[in-house]
Amino acid sequence: MTAPEHHDVIILGAGGAGLFCAGVAGRRGRSVLVLDHAKTPGEKIRISGGGRCNFTNLHTGPANFLSENPSFCISALKRYTQHDFIALVDRHNIAWHEKTLGQLFCDGSAQQIVDMLRAECAAAGAAIRLETKITAVEKTEAGFRVTTGEGTLACKNLVVATGGLSIPKIGATGFAYDVARQFGLGVVAPRAALVPFTFDGAQKAELDGLAGVAVDATVACGKTRFAEALLFTHKGLSGPAILQISSYWRPGQEIAIDLAPHTDVFAALKEARAAHPKQEVETALARFIPKRLADRCCARAEVTGRLADISDARLRALAESTNRWRLTPAGTEGYRTAEVTAGGIDTRDLSSKTMEARAVPGLYFIGEAVDVTGHLGGFNFQWAWSSGYAAARHA
Numbered sequence: 001m002t003a004p005e006h007h008d009v010i011i012l013g014a015g016g017a018g019l020f021c022a023g024v025a026g027r028r029g030r031s032v033l034v035l036d037h038a039k040t041p042g043e044k045i046r047i048s049g050g051g052r053c054n055f056t057n058l059h060t061g062p063a064n065f066l067s068e069n070p071s072f073c074i075s076a077l078k079r080y081t082q083h084d085f086i087a088l089v090d091r092h093n094i095a096w097h098e099k100t101l102g103q104l105f106c107d108g109s110a111q112q113i114v115d116m117l118r119a120e121c122a123a124a125g126a127a128i129r130l131e132t133k134i135t136a137v138e139k140t141e142a143g144f145r146v147t148t149g150e151g152t153l154a155c156k157n158l159v160v161a162t163g164g165l166s167i168p169k170i171g172a173t174g175f176a177y178d179v180a181r182q183f184g185l186g187v188v189a190p191r192a193a194l195v196p197f198t199f200d201g202a203q204k205a206e207l208d209g210l211a212g213v214a215v216d217a218t219v220a221c222g223k224t225r226f227a228e229a230l231l232f233t234h235k236g237l238s239g240p241a242i243l244q245i246s247s248y249w250r251p252g253q254e255i256a257i258d259l260a261p262h263t264d265v266f267a268a269l270k271e272a273r274a275a276h277p278k279q280e281v282e283t284a285l286a287r288f289i290p291k292r293l294a295d296r297c298c299a300r301a302e303v304t305g306r307l308a309d310i311s312d313a314r315l316r317a318l319a320e321s322t323n324r325w326r327l328t329p330a331g332t333e334g335y336r337t338a339e340v341t342a343g344g345i346d347t348r349d350l351s352s353k354t355m356e357a358r359a360v361p362g363l364y365f366i367g368e369a370v371d372v373t374g375h376l377g378g379f380n381f382q383w384a385w386s387s388g389y390a391a392a393r394h395a
């Protein structure tokens with residue numbers, strides 16, 4: 001019997017985390033093989049950031065991540081920072097710009113980041129094998145055996161970088177969670193995050209006609225709040241502020257939205273009433289929020305007509321529904337459109353320095369598969385790079 005093809009490191013998953021880890025480990029002299037069932041590597045990078053890839057964030061820090069163990073990410077983020085990745089992008093002559101809030105995007109296309117990671121793998125001698133079905137992973141005395149549709153492979157170190165459940169259409173699976181459970185590691189219940197909210201029938205009827213309206217808002221869930229753009233959709237709510245808060249939201253929870261965060265609407269409407277008593281309340285409110293939304297807010301609060309005819313109590317009710325609109329989303333659009341999966345491999349079972357499973361030497365988990373989830377804004381890719389680097393320095 002011939003011995004199975006052997007590598008120092010086999011990486012499962014050719015997404016951002018797996019490709020980056022492969023390049024770094026290869027440059028350390030390790031023989032590296034990356035396996036993926038997809039036809040092309042880095043598909044999520046290619047479709048990210050509206051096709052321009054928001055590849056990191058200038059302000060990356062532990063506060064930009066959710067996890068049951070919030071301090072877990074500190075070590076990896078310190079060892080490979082946003083500035084390290086920017087330096088790599090610069091070495092590859094990829095032009096970039098800061099869009100807003102420290103978010104860095106390619107000037108050209110996200111494909112440049114995929115090409116850069118592939119070039120790093122090629123330069124480091126790390127091989128990428130695509131369209132490969134992985135059917136089993138087992139521990140052996142010398143490391144691990146990986147059974148694929150094309151045969152059996154062996155390695156000393158196995159890095160699982162198969163991501164989370166978001167966007168099954170482009171190949172997302174729960175494979176990492178299955179491997180973790182097989183080896184006795186904990187898995188924090190995965191859930192769709194950075195995802196639009198959906199409305200029930202009554203909410204949809206109440207907000208009919210608002211699809212496409214965008215507004216700068218503050219959205220709060222419990223003690224967490226985000227001030228960014230909010231967008232009404234045909235199904236419910238989206239936009240950066242909603243995607244951000246969705247990562248903190250649990251089914252049944254109420255959220256509070258301030259549709260005019262820079263205005264005390266009650267005070268402003270009272271002033272308007274004194275100055276222009278004949279003005280329609282919808283027109284007065286439309287000074288602070290888009291007209292279509294102002295019309296809906298007035299209809300919802302049942303406050304219409306000339307300002308002079310509206311009591312303080314009615315104006316206050318309208319202001320409340322604008323500055324403190326409380327609602328309970330029916331749900332989210334789920335993994336079909338979620339940018340990330342929150343939850344994942346329980347970090348208590350991993351070393352924060354190396355991403356190695358504490359109880360299974362040689363087994364590593366990196367990237368989105370791990371229970372570390374970034375805010376919107378380039379943080380999830382930075383986690384892919386930082387966690388990939390941590391594993392690559394050790395595997």
Ligand code: FDA
Nearest residue numbers: 013015016017037048049054162163175367368378380381
């Ligand atoms: P990723 O999911 O990228 O890679 C996993 C790989 O494993 C895939 O290639 C998959 O085919 C493979 N795989 C899965 N199961 C397998 C199996 N059973 N067998 C073999 N292979 C398997 N983040 C950010 O910071 N900035 C941004 O601009 C965006 N934009 C964005 C847009 C959209 C539409 C989405 C869906 C997501 C983003 N993100 C983002 C999030 C970001 O893309 C994500 O967090 C990282 O790509 C995660 O990288 P990983 O390598 O961990 O997983």
